[in-house]
Amino acid sequence: MNSHEPPAAFLRDLRPGDWLTLLAGGLCIILLGNQVWNGGLADTAVIRSGGKIFSTVPLSRDQHIGVPGPLGTSIITIEKGKARISSDPSPRQYCVRQGWLERSGEIAICLPNEVSVELTGGQKKYDSLNY
Amino acid sequence: MTASTIKLSTTAEDHHLARMAAVALGLTVLENAIPSPLPGVKPGLANIITLIVLARFGWRAAVWVSLLRVVAGSLLFGNFLAPGFFLSLSGALCSLTVLALAMHLPHRLFGPVTHSVLASFAHITGQMTVVYLWLIPHSGIAYLIPIFATAALVFGTVNGLVAARFMDNDGKQVSGSQS
Numbered sequence: 001m002n003s004h005e006p007p008a009a010f011l012r013d014l015r016p017g018d019w020l021t022l023l024a025g026g027l028c029i030i031l032l033g034n035q036v037w038n039g040g041l042a043d044t045a046v047i048r049s050g051g052k053i054f055s056t057v058p059l060s061r062d063q064h065i066g067v068p069g070p071l072g073t074s075i076i077t078i079e080k081g082k083a084r085i086s087s088d089p090s091p092r093q094y095c096v097r098q099g100w101l102e103r104s105g106e107i108a109i110c111l112p113n114e115v116s117v118e119l120t121g122g123q124k125k126y127d128s129l130n131y
Numbered sequence: 132m133t134a135s136t137i138k139l140s141t142t143a144e145d146h147h148l149a150r151m152a153a154v155a156l157g158l159t160v161l162e163n164a165i166p167s168p169l170p171g172v173k174p175g176l177a178n179i180i181t182l183i184v185l186a187r188f189g190w191r192a193a194v195w196v197s198l199l200r201v202v203a204g205s206l207l208f209g210n211f212l213a214p215g216f217f218l219s220l221s222g223a224l225c226s227l228t229v230l231a232l233a234m235h236l237p238h239r240l241f242g243p244v245t246h247s248v249l250a251s252f253a254h255i256t257g258q259m260t261v262v263y264l265w266l267i268p269h270s271g272i273a274y275l276i277p278i279f280a281t282a283a284l285v286f287g288t289v290n291g292l293v294a295a296r297f298m299d300n301d302g303k304q305v306s307g308s309q310s
Contacts, residue, residue: 013295017240021248025284028252033277 042104042119045083047076050114059083059119069113076117083117085110148192152199155180159204169275171218171258172282175251175290177204178226182243182250182294187301190231197223214266218258225257226250243298247291251283 014022047054049067057065057078064086065076072089082100090112098108107118155177162176177200185193201223205216233241233249259279263272 010292010296013242013292013299014244015240015242017236018242018244018248018291021241021245022284022288025248025252025280025287029277029280029284032280036273036277 041081041102042106043081043121044119045076045078045101046118046120048116048118054115067115069110069115071113074110074113074115076115083119084108085115085117088115089113144192147188148195148199151180151184151192151196152203155196155200156203156207159200160207163208169278171279174286175254178247178250178254179290179294179297181226181230182247182291183297185230185234185246186243186294186298190227190234193230194227197227217265218261221257221261222254223257225253229253242291243294244288244291247294248284248287251287251290252280255279255283 043059044056045059046056047065047067049069054067055065057063059078059081062079063077065078066073067076069089073087074085074089074095075087077084077086082102084098084100085095085108088096088110090110092112095108095110095115101108101117101119104119104121107116109116158176158180162173165173167173178197180200181193181197184196198220201216201219202211205211205213205219208215210216227250229249229252230246233246236245255276259272259276263269
């Protein structure tokens with residue numbers, strides 16, 4: 001070998017099986033990543049009203065649930081394994097603006113209307129959340 | 132030690148293995164000077180030497196060089212029998228086990244890059260096992276596995292390419308050849 005080699009000369013050191021190994025390694029990493037990092041998806045929503053469990057629903061069925069509170073009715077939407085509070089009578093709308101929840105341990109709370117949705121099941125990403 | 136001198140008789144092969152281990156040790160020291168974004172993610176440059184020794188002198192020689200490097204390296208850095216030492220050792224032992232199998236793959240198809248990538252995956256497997264069983268018995272470390280695996284793939288490939296490049300001239304090492 002002389003010093004005037006093309007820039008991609010190292011490609012010659014890769015034999016056909018090496019490409020196979022690299023491909024298999026890459027696939028392994030992608031599978032591992034999916035397995036490990038997406039394992040925390042939730043499967044159940046726990047809806048509370050006034051501190052008591054109002055209902056526990058699976059995320060597998062799309063539905064809208066009306067939850068009564070002191071200010072009025074909060075509407076919780078469940079769709080494609082995710083949940084959110086889509087409508088709420090609270091003045092600042094924090095829980096509505098929080099958007100979709102999909103990981104276990106995530107929670108949206110409407111304090112004025114005393115309604116909350118917490119996702120459970122799967123692996124919990126957070127042990128607890130404080131506000 | 133007593134006044135009598137203990138003379139160990141060494142062979143030329145012993146000297147050769149020691150020289151190779153010394154080169155590997157040099158690379159280990161060099162590598163420790165490189166800052167790492169995450170503890171445990173490092174290039175493993177010394178494994179280039181292990182790969183070359185494996186290809187040229189066989190598995191037994193590779194075991195000697197690799198383990199000598201681990202033990203001498205830990206003495207050098209002062210972590211002999213500390214957790215870091217056992218992490219290195221478990222990684223090296225797993226790598227060597229996998230290399231013992233991988234070296235029998237057909238040489239026409241599988242070169243040093245395959246050996247290197249397989250060995251580096253085995254390395255993190257061994258290390259993560261020790262970390263989980265002994266140091267951090269918490270499933271949370273699973274979140275780090277894809278990061279370590281990616282590092283293993285990247286550095287395994289690079290080390291394999293470097294080793295392959297060093298051995299490109301094998302078989303045509305006539306005097307006066309340029310590298």
